[in-house]
Amino acid sequence: xxxxxxxxxxPRLTQENRLHSLVENQTKFSLNNCEFSIYExxxxxxxxxxxxxxxxxxxxxxGKKWMKLQDKSxxxxxxxxxxxxxAPGETxxxxxxxxxxxxxxxxxxxxxxxxxxxxxDHLNFNTPKVDDSSQWNLSLDEFYLLNxxxxxxxxxxxxxxxMDDNSHKDVIADFALKELLIRLxxxxxxxxVEKNTLKNQSRIGFVAEYIxxxxxxxxxxxxxxxxxxxxxxxxFKIFKQELGISPNDFIIHERIKKAKELLNDQTxxxxxxxxxxxxxxxxxxxxxxxxxxxxxxxxxxxKLI
Numbered sequence: 496x497x498x499x500x501x502x503x504x505x506p507r508l509t510q511e512n513r514l515h516s517l518v519e520n521q522t523k524f525s526l527n528n529c530e531f532s533i534y535e536x537x538x539x540x541x542x543x544x545x546x547x548x549x550x551x552x553x554x555x556x557x558g559k560k561w562m563k564l565q566d567k568s569x570x571x572x573x574x575x576x577x578x579x580x581x582a583p584g585e586t587x588x589x590x591x592x593x594x595x596x597x598x599x600x601x602x603x604x605x606x607x608x609x610x611x612x613x614x615x616d617h618l619n620f621n622t623p624k625v626d627d628s629s630q631w632n633l634s635l636d637e638f639y640l641l642n643x644x645x646x647x648x649x650x651x652x653x654x655x656x657x658m659d660d661n662s663h664k665d666v667i668a669d670f671a672l673k674e675l676l677i678r679l680x681x682x683x684x685x686x687x688v689e690k691n692t693l694k695n696q697s698r699i700g701f702v703a704e705y706i707x708x709x710x711x712x713x714x715x716x717x718x719x720x721x722x723x724x725x726x727x728x729x730x731f732k733i734f735k736q737e738l739g740i741s742p743n744d745f746i747i748h749e750r751i752k753k754a755k756e757l758l759n760d761q762t763x764x765x766x767x768x769x770x771x772x773x774x775x776x777x778x779x780x781x782x783x784x785x786x787x788x789x790x791x792x793x794x795x796x797x798k799l800i
Contacts, residue, residue, distance in 0.1 A: 556602060764776065
């Protein structure tokens with residue numbers, strides 16, 4: 496699994512004698528402003544097509560698929576920890592080469608377009624972004640997403656609400672859907688920052704690029720805020736609102752990401768710590784283990800195997 500990628504909760508697989516189909520068997524839960532479905536495939540299949548009339552958020556739970564968006568992409572591997580945003584009118588074309596051995600399970604959340612637009616309008620009017628150059632908006636081109644902790648949490652929340660027997664679940668679901676939309680937009684913004692797409696388009700894109708190029712130096716949030724031409728308090732608000740993560744956490748994330756690249760090149764642990772802005776090697780080791788689950792040295796040895 497890729498760094499900072501979080502898997503979704505997995506409902507139990509349906510017993511095969513209760514399946515209506517062995518390929519993309521659908522279990523559906525309807526809410527006022529969305530339709531939540533769990534799809535399961537228990538036998539190998541190829542060129543299976545799923546068409547979605549409205550905007551749909553999908554997430555892999557178990558197994559794997561090879562798929563493409565018919566009018567938008569080439570084939571790619573789709574695994575747990577990953578999500579796809581499917582544009583209205585788009586068709587998924589899917590192969591299940593290993594479903595005989597390991598069943599595939601994914602979710603699809605089809606959203607009411609009126610609810611989506613009203614939610615975006617409400618955000619832009621009542622809680623506009625601090626950065627005047629940016630608005631709340633979903634990008635249909637930024638469709639492939641690695642689940643952040645917050646996106647996975649919001650998705651799991653929707654899953655629990657949809658499958659729960661609660662007389663108030665439509666009201667609860669509407670609040671949860673609005674959070675999911677925000678987490679989706681923040682995850683898309685993180686993707687664009689990773690690709691350097693925003694570096695000339697927004698203050699956050701500019702400072703994110705500066706951070707990534709200067710990880711070896713001491714990075715002061717006060718200095719970076721001045722580069723963005725905003726106060727420190729506003730900078731924190733802008734950054735977290737846009738990316739769903741604080742500036743300090745973003746710096747740590749980028750330092751560990753760079754550290755992994757250097758460790759893969761068999762650079763010594765102490766040199767990696769220095770090269771990624773950690774003044775203390777022991778502190779670097781503690782942070783790395785907290786984020787990756789292993790020490791830098793063990794991470795390096797695993798890459799040699």
